[in-house]
Amino acid sequence: MGNAAASGGYWIAMGSDRIFAEPTTVTGSIGVFGLLFNAQDIANQNGITWDGVKTGPFADLNSISRPKTDQELQKVQQMVDFIYQRFVSSVAQLRDLPQEEVLEMSQGRVWSGVQAEALGLVDQLGGLQDAIAAVAEKAELGDDWKLAEYPRIPSFEERLLESLRTEATQADPLTRELLQLYHELSVLRHLNDPRGIYTRLPFNLQID
Numbered sequence: 001m002g003n004a005a006a007s008g009g010y011w012i013a014m015g016s017d018r019i020f021a022e023p024t025t026v027t028g029s030i031g032v033f034g035l036l037f038n039a040q041d042i043a044n045q046n047g048i049t050w051d052g053v054k055t056g057p058f059a060d061l062n063s064i065s066r067p068k069t070d071q072e073l074q075k076v077q078q079m080v081d082f083i084y085q086r087f088v089s090s091v092a093q094l095r096d097l098p099q100e101e102v103l104e105m106s107q108g109r110v111w112s113g114v115q116a117e118a119l120g121l122v123d124q125l126g127g128l129q130d131a132i133a134a135v136a137e138k139a140e141l142g143d144d145w146k147l148a149e150y151p152r153i154p155s156f157e158e159r160l161l162e163s164l165r166t167e168a169t170q171a172d173p174l175t176r177e178l179l180q181l182y183h184e185l186s187v188l189r190h191l192n193d194p195r196g197i198y199t200r201l202p203f204n205l206q207i208d
Contacts, residue, residue, distance in 0.1 A: 001025045001122070006110055007199035010121070011087065014094045017138070020131040021113035021122040026201070028121060030091060031108030032084040034076045035196045039064045062196060080197055087199065095120055110201065 001021045005013050006029035013019055021027055043049070043065070050065035061072055068076070088106055092099040097120050105111070105119050116122045124130070136145055154162070161182070191198060 001027065004201070006201050007031065011199060014091055018124065018134055019122040020124050020126040020134070021116055022127055023113045023125055025113035025116070026110050027113055027116035028105065028111045029108055029201050030087055030102070030106035032080050032087060032197060032199050034080045035191060035198060036068055036076065037064045038067055040066050062194065079195060083197055
């Protein structure tokens with residue numbers, strides 16, 4: 001695990017044979033939340049309204065055109081609770097930890113790599129090279145292996161945004177604020193779970 005492997009990142013890592021983390025790796029955040037977007041007010045202010053027909057009381061649960069009813073909120077909470085319990089149970093099973101201990105260290109809390117090792121969330125402190133060496137040893141490759149790295153080619157949007165960021169260092173304050181807003185909103189584009197339920201940190205972490 002690199003700078004951060006919390007929530008969804010830890011969910012992916014927890015089933016590994018061996019987990020390595022840097023001493024400062026943000027680890028854990030065993031927690032789940034639901035995102036319910038309601039665009040009714042802003043849409044109405046711009047002359048947009050909706051009509052709908054549905055065949056069941058929860059058929060349009062994911063609608064963004066109105067506030068959720070108490071029954072709908074209860075249904076979403078049940079889904080969040082179910083996934084959270086599954087998260088906790090999976091950590092307990094895959095990390096061979098008592099579920100009571102996992103409950104104590106979960107609830108969305110985050111830990112450093114050093115703390116995570118002491119808690120049993122990771123196996124060993126180390127970086128990428130340590131993890132690669134462990135994989136080679138487990139695969140019994142001896143010294144007859146080599147590592148090839150292929151950098152991901154940035155998309156056109158990423159290259160354009162990076163170009164704008166570079167220019168923004170000398171841009172006016174308004175341009176810098178707009179670019180920062182674009183960056184923050186771009187995170188929302190990846191929140192596309194059909195049930196609107198996610199596991200992620202309660203803040204945006206940036207390590208320079």
